Amino acid sequence: MAADGDIERTVEPSSAADAGSATAHDAIIDVRNLQTAFFTEKETIRAVDGISFDIDPGETVGIVGESGSGKSVTARSLMGLIESPGRVLRGSSVRYRDMDTVRTFADEFPKRTVDVADLEATYDAEELFASTAATPQEFGYADPASVPLVDVAAAGYTDELGLTSGNECVFVTDGSADSAAGIQRGFVEISRLSGEPQRKMRGGRIAMVFQDPLTSLNPVYTVGNQIKEALRQHQGIRGKAATQEAAELLEAVGIPDASRRVNEYPHQFSGGMRQRAVIAMALACEPEVLICDEPTTALDVTIQAQILDLLAEIQESRDVAIMFITHDMGVIADVSDRVNVMYAGEVVESADVVPLFEDPKHPYTRGLLESIPGHQSGKKLSTIEGSVPTPNEPATYCRFAPRCPKSFDECHEVHPVPIPVEADGEADHTAACLLYPDDVSTAEAVARHGGRSHGGDGE
Numbered sequence: 001m002a003a004d005g006d007i008e009r010t011v012e013p014s015s016a017a018d019a020g021s022a023t024a025h026d027a028i029i030d031v032r033n034l035q036t037a038f039f040t041e042k043e044t045i046r047a048v049d050g051i052s053f054d055i056d057p058g059e060t061v062g063i064v065g066e067s068g069s070g071k072s073v074t075a076r077s078l079m080g081l082i083e084s085p086g087r088v089l090r091g092s093s094v095r096y097r098d099m100d101t102v103r104t105f106a107d108e109f110p111k112r113t114v115d116v117a118d119l120e121a122t123y124d125a126e127e128l129f130a131s132t133a134a135t136p137q138e139f140g141y142a143d144p145a146s147v148p149l150v151d152v153a154a155a156g157y158t159d160e161l162g163l164t165s166g167n168e169c170v171f172v173t174d175g176s177a178d179s180a181a182g183i184q185r186g187f188v189e190i191s192r193l194s195g196e197p198q199r200k201m202r203g204g205r206i207a208m209v210f211q212d213p214l215t216s217l218n219p220v221y222t223v224g225n226q227i228k229e230a231l232r233q234h235q236g237i238r239g240k241a242a243t244q245e246a247a248e249l250l251e252a253v254g255i256p257d258a259s260r261r262v263n264e265y266p267h268q269f270s271g272g273m274r275q276r277a278v279i280a281m282a283l284a285c286e287p288e289v290l291i292c293d294e295p296t297t298a299l300d301v302t303i304q305a306q307i308l309d310l311l312a313e314i315q316e317s318r319d320v321a322i323m324f325i326t327h328d329m330g331v332i333a334d335v336s337d338r339v340n341v342m343y344a345g346e347v348v349e350s351a352d353v354v355p356l357f358e359d360p361k362h363p364y365t366r367g368l369l370e371s372i373p374g375h376q377s378g379k380k381l382s383t384i385e386g387s388v389p390t391p392n393e394p395a396t397y398c399r400f401a402p403r404c405p406k407s408f409d410e411c412h413e414v415h416p417v418p419i420p421v422e423a424d425g426e427a428d429h430t431a432a433c434l435l436y437p438d439d440v441s442t443a444e445a446v447a448r449h450g451g452r453s454h455g456g457d458g459e
């Protein structure tokens with residue numbers, strides 16, 4: 001809709017998010033400037049407001065933050081599960097970089113494949129759409145004539161290998177050969193998938209485990225039949241072989257007497273066993289990435305620990321990358337290799353798990369840590385007062401400032417972006433806070449966060 005489009009154009013892509021992040025690496029999922037908004041009658045909720053992070057093969061990336069910080073919307077955006085009035089905004093990018101998958105996609109969906117070689121200089125977006133199975137409408141352009149002409153080189157094509165903001169496409173290869181087999185580099189832009197390619201990706205390469213196992217289980221089919229359906233859809237396994245495999249999967253996720261229980265219905269399973277069954281269903285697709293959104297929150301503590309052990313074991317034995325979402329810092333410490341702390345739609349701190357817990361930088365992260373029982377010896381348990389604000393306006397200031405014990409005037413006038421916490425540090429520990437980088441003046445910090453030293457008085 002035109003009205004949506006107008007709102008959307010006012011959303012500035014956060015260039016700063018890119019500044020803080022390393023570029024070329026072997027991440028399996030690469031999230032850049034992800035923005036997901038809900039256009040309600042009352043307001044535009046910027047539930048995810050320009051976040052960037054990546055997930056390497058086989059690692060566990062934790063996403064932590066209080067209720068309403070945008071964790072689930074992030075997960076749903078990665079899975080293509082955002083529904084109206086919500087939308088992943090233009091300029092967002094979620095790239096899936098497994099080369100086998102890229103080649104398979106190029107074979108299976110040739111009309112979705114855009115060869116970057118064709119885009120070297122300037123291209124006509126209208127023609128581009130004509131060459132794919134996608135329609136301009138799918139990308140939010142009401143009228144094909146309104147699709148902008150984009151200078152791909154000027155848009156940073158050479159750095160980014162592909163299409164950047166304003167010229168989204170479904171799928172990009174580097175065009176190094178005519179045949180898909182010749183593709184050396186490429187990615188699947190999953191935030192722009194729809195239809196059959198999206199279905200293939202979701203539940204195939206990427207699977208999701210939700211807080212409530214009943215969301216994923218159908219009460220009228222046996223657990224075994226549901227696993228068999230997943231095996232049929234994603235691996236083409238049927239009949240006796242599928243029955244056998246379903247029982248083996250249930251056994252692999254620690255369900256006792258699996259060959260009998262495979263014939264039971266979800267209501268005959270306990271909460272913990274149901275979550276194991278959902279995990280078995282996810283594994284039936286042999287995913288490379290498993291997105292777990294509070295998978296243990298509804299379970300009691302003992303069962304929770306067992307499920308966490310199970311996930312760790314699965315990761316080890318199947319080499320699957322996990323994105324683990326929780327509001328619980330204790331759980332995050334247990335499961336993660338790397339942690340992204342979210343607040344009001346933004347990633348406010350990002351670091352490997354050890355530095356994050358031993359030397360947290362952002363006052364919000366510190367607050368979260370101080371509220372873990374037993375974390376501070378002798379001190380009284382403190383919680384951060386107040387709650388997460390609804391991000392319903394552009395971030396022109398620090399959204400945590402109103403609750404921050406360390407805030408100063410500039411925090412209300414300058415929007416901090418993720419930058420390395422040490423002045424000459426590497427990008428693997430970043431914080432979006434004007435207290436950083438360490439050891440520079442406030443004026444200098446403000447400048448590094450892209451603000452002016454006397455900010456706030458209008459453009």
Ligand SMILES: Nc1ncnc2c1ncn2[C@@H]1O[C@H](COP(=O)(O)OP(=O)(O)OP(=O)(O)O)[C@@H](O)[C@H]1O
Binds near residue numbers: 066067072073390391
């Ligand atoms: N369908 C929707 N329509 C409107 N707003 C939404 C919708 N879904 C989510 N939001 C808003 O997006 C923001 C982020 O929500 P999200 O569910 O991602 O938070 P969360 O971090 O997962 O919290 P929790 O720990 O409670 O699960 C919230 O302000 C929420 O109200």
Ligand code: NI
Binds near residue numbers: 071073293
């Ligand atoms: Ni959530």
